[in-house]
Structure formats: structure tokens, C-alpha cells
Amino acid sequence: MTKKTIYYYINHTCKTNYRSGIQNVVIYLARELIKNNNINIVFVKWSYLPYGSLVPCNSNEINHMFNYEITEKLVDTINYDNYNMIHTNIDFNTSIFFCAELVTDVCNNLSDYLKKYNIYNIFVLHDIIPLTDINSIEHQNNYNSFHNYIFKMILSANKIITVSEFTKNELIKYIRNYDIKNTDNISITDIYNIICKFNSNNIKSILLPYQYRNTNKNITRISDCEQSEFIILVAGSIEYRKQQVLLLNIINKFIQNNPLIDIKIIIYGSIFESVKEEFYNEINKSEGKFNYMGLISNEEIISLYEKTSFSCFISKYEGYGLPISESLWNGVPVLTANFGSMMEIAKVGGCYTVDTTNTDSIYNALDKLIKNPNILHKLREEINTLKLTTWKDYADLIYNEMI
Numbered sequence: 001m002t003k004k005t006i007y008y009y010i011n012h013t014c015k016t017n018y019r020s021g022i023q024n025v026v027i028y029l030a031r032e033l034i035k036n037n038n039i040n041i042v043f044v045k046w047s048y049l050p051y052g053s054l055v056p057c058n059s060n061e062i063n064h065m066f067n068y069e070i071t072e073k074l075v076d077t078i079n080y081d082n083y084n085m086i087h088t089n090i091d092f093n094t095s096i097f098f099c100a101e102l103v104t105d106v107c108n109n110l111s112d113y114l115k116k117y118n119i120y121n122i123f124v125l126h127d128i129i130p131l132t133d134i135n136s137i138e139h140q141n142n143y144n145s146f147h148n149y150i151f152k153m154i155l156s157a158n159k160i161i162t163v164s165e166f167t168k169n170e171l172i173k174y175i176r177n178y179d180i181k182n183t184d185n186i187s188i189t190d191i192y193n194i195i196c197k198f199n200s201n202n203i204k205s206i207l208l209p210y211q212y213r214n215t216n217k218n219i220t221r222i223s224d225c226e227q228s229e230f231i232i233l234v235a236g237s238i239e240y241r242k243q244q245v246l247l248l249n250i251i252n253k254f255i256q257n258n259p260l261i262d263i264k265i266i267i268y269g270s271i272f273e274s275v276k277e278e279f280y281n282e283i284n285k286s287e288g289k290f291n292y293m294g295l296i297s298n299e300e301i302i303s304l305y306e307k308t309s310f311s312c313f314i315s316k317y318e319g320y321g322l323p324i325s326e327s328l329w330n331g332v333p334v335l336t337a338n339f340g341s342m343m344e345i346a347k348v349g350g351c352y353t354v355d356t357t358n359t360d361s362i363y364n365a366l367d368k369l370i371k372n373p374n375i376l377h378k379l380r381e382e383i384n385t386l387k388l389t390t391w392k393d394y395a396d397l398i399y400n401e402m403i
Helices: 021-033 059-067 104-116 140-154 165-176 188-197 244-257 273-285 298-306 322-329 340-346 359-371 373-384 391-402
Strands: 004-009 039-047 053-056 095-099 121-125 159-162 203-205 230-235 263-268 290-292 310-313 334-337 351-354
Touching: 004 021, 021 039, 021 059, 021 391, 039 059, 039 104, 053 104, 104 140, 121 140, 140 165, 159 165, 159 391, 165 203, 165 340, 230 244, 230 298, 230 322, 244 263, 244 273, 244 359, 263 298, 273 290, 310 322, 322 334, 322 340, 334 340, 334 359, 340 351, 351 359, 351 373, 359 373
Parallel strands: 004 039, 004 095, 095 121, 121 159, 159 203, 230 263, 230 310, 263 290, 310 334, 334 351
Antiparallel strands: 039 053
């Protein structure tokens, strides 16, 4: 069988030092796919020179993508013999353009390029929150660029892979309900043609793996009896939709009602400007019981899970919810939502799920998990028996879709 060549897009990930959830997907999926002997991987980026085209990344960019603050054996630098523009030497019968990044910044250029040279392309869609979460303060400025991205890149792709069944259904619902007259920078004719081409058979949902970063599953938790504090971990970017401010407010009330319980909350992740003031107000009210660590290294994150009693991820709306699967991979139970993509991840086990749109439900869940050690013990035992999917499992499923 002739090997397929996968042109794997890493434009943003090979340049930035920041490792968001999407960047982690790009990196760890790539780490597994390069082990597959049935395909050739060429890592590519967008270049405006000389004409505007896809070109192979150089060895320094690939090395930076794989080896910048990675808790794992380093990946050897990859060197190519041919650094020409992709369209000048592509075999259209055996070549695929694959993208797990967001490409809103080069959307129009890249879309026109793929269309011009008729390159078969597959895109991963992580969520459509900037379009569907209409009340989100954080995403209001992103609506137009993301709308353009969905119609120019995603819906015109030969195949779309979503990271959850929920995201797949949200995309289908959005397209079916879309008012074709409500458009700005894309012609109505173009949108009409794309929607006519679009159908649910072009979309495949593949749930992201539970494997944490790229580390092996090696649970070395500190037992509760050895801990002087009850520690709760709150992970993820801090924004209104994810409700960390609400959670901290609820925990502050719990602490006031239960002054004899020694409790500590550790929070990490980037923080949106829109939520900063309220967030720090809640931290100041906690009298030292809340510790916000900002952005931290992989080593620090893994160390935190070793002493965490349980984690909280109480978002109202999520395309996936990496902190849930990451917590389970590290043997730590999760308090999370009983709906949407979060429930898709949680239903494997090890989670305590509630209606995260209801403040009383969140408070009562915290009260039970903190005061009833048997609940957490059973959840931990449940996690230890789970067969959780790995990045290799995910890469194998992606490979099947590629070929």
C-alpha cells in the first residue's frame, strides 16, 4: 500500500511558548502519529513569502513545538530534504492536509489555497462556543472571526472531526438554525453553497483521550490521613463561562459555615481580564485559603494532583473539558456537570455530577464530598478500575479517519 503523506499544520504551536488545551492536543497527537510507519508526516506552517503558501517547518520550529516544557522524553529534531511550497510537490492522490489548530488568523488565505490546489483536508473542531455562547463577555470580540473560520474552513473541509459528540451536535444545530441573511464578510452565495454541501456524514466525533499530557498513568497520591489540609484543585482558564468566581464564592460561604474544617483551594490557569476584579475579590475574602498560581509547569501540575482530595470543573458550557479527563488520569475524583460534553467525559466513572447552573446543587455537592470521605473513597476506587484511553488510542482513531 502506498504511504499517505499527512501535511500536519502547526503554525501557532511551533512559535508560541503558551500551551493551551488546543496546543496540547496538537503536540501529543503529533507525537503519536509520527510513530505510525504507514504514513509520512510533514509539519507545515503558513508563510506569506514568497506568495502566500503552505511550507514545511524548519527543524528549530519543530524542536520548539515538541520540546518546550514537555514532561516526557524529548522528540528528536526532524529535518526535511525538501522545503519547497507544498503545492509544488504534492501527490494529490496520497496527500492530506490535517489541522488540529485554530486558524482564524490566516483563515481566508488558507481556505483559498486549499481550494485553489484542490488539497484534501481534514479539520479538528474543538468547540463553537464563540458562536453559540451569545452571553459570553470573553467571546464577543471573537464572533466575526470565528464565524468566518467556521464557514470558510470548517464547513468547506472534506472531513470534520469534533472533540465530543456534544460539539458535533452543536455545530449541526447551529448550521440548521443559521439565518443565511445574517452575514458580513462572506457572500450569501458562498454560504448557501457551503450549507448545501454540508451534511452530518462529513462530521465524525472522536472524544479526546483521558491521558494527562503525555505522561504514563502512575498514580502516587498522598493519602488523606497523611494530609493536614483538605485540598481542592480548580484547573482551567478563568472566565465567566467556567464559573470559577461563582465556585470560590460558594466555597467562601462553606468555609464561613464550617470554620473547623481545614480547607485549601488551589487554582491555576490563565485569567481573562473581564473576570479579574471579581476573582481577586473572592481570593481576598478567603483569608489565605485560596491560592492562585497562574500558569504553571507540567511538573508542578502533576505534583498538585498527588495531594489533591478532588478537583472541580463546574463550567456551564464546554466543547470538551480537559481538566475533567486530566484529573481522572491522575486518579483524582471530579465535581462537574451532569450535561453536555462534560457528562460525556464524566460518565466513564470517578465523577460526582450535578446541575452546575444551580448554586444550591453545587454547594450541596461540595458539602457531601468534603464531609463524607466514603464518597471520595468509592470514586477513587472506581477510577483505579477504569480503562482510560490514551493519546495512542486517539491517534489510531484519527489515523483511521485519515485513510
